[in-house]
Amino acid sequence: MSPLTEIHAMIDARVRAIREDRPDWWCGKGCDTCCRRLAELPRLTAAEWELLRDGLAALSPQRLDAIGRDLAALANDRARPLVCPLLEPSTGSCPVYAQRPVACRSYGFYVQRQLGLYCPEIEARVADDSLADVVWGNHDAIDQRLADLGESRPLTEWFGNWRCGE
Numbered sequence: 001m002s003p004l005t006e007i008h009a010m011i012d013a014r015v016r017a018i019r020e021d022r023p024d025w026w027c028g029k030g031c032d033t034c035c036r037r038l039a040e041l042p043r044l045t046a047a048e049w050e051l052l053r054d055g056l057a058a059l060s061p062q063r064l065d066a067i068g069r070d071l072a073a074l075a076n077d078r079a080r081p082l083v084c085p086l087l088e089p090s091t092g093s094c095p096v097y098a099q100r101p102v103a104c105r106s107y108g109f110y111v112q113r114q115l116g117l118y119c120p121e122i123e124a125r126v127a128d129d130s131l132a133d134v135v136w137g138n139h140d141a142i143d144q145r146l147a148d149l150g151e152s153r154p155l156t157e158w159f160g161n162w163r164c165g166e
Helices: 003-021 046-057 061-075 102-106 120-127 139-147 155-163
Strands: 043-045 152-154
Touching: 003 046, 003 102, 003 139, 043 046, 043 155, 046 155, 061 155, 102 139, 152 155
Parallel strands: none
Antiparallel strands: 043 152
């Protein structure tokens, strides 16, 4: 099992545990709140990019062109929050969901409390203490495991180099 696959398995186990305890958990199919409220564009390791690139390669040329335009527009945009350029605007779905980066997989189930990395729905419930019994994943541990995979680069850079044939 590759190190990235191990990270995915660890995240999947945490997601399952939270969903088993709380079947009405907000994060799931049909919710795109986090995709429409990114603090920053994701940074990906080479292993994450290789997986994501496989998903992107299956998309139509027209969809890839639209993603490229959206990424180019966001590269210099300082306004926050950002809408994920991979999000399918008409459906609110992720066309590369199975290949999504670790940041997307872990959001809503792992936290760095000092950074306030919660979706607004979860943040409201954390504030009123109704999620005091939730066993969150430690995102610092995820970040360390990702760092062990090597340097990360912004999605804009990976995508731009790929589309230019580099």
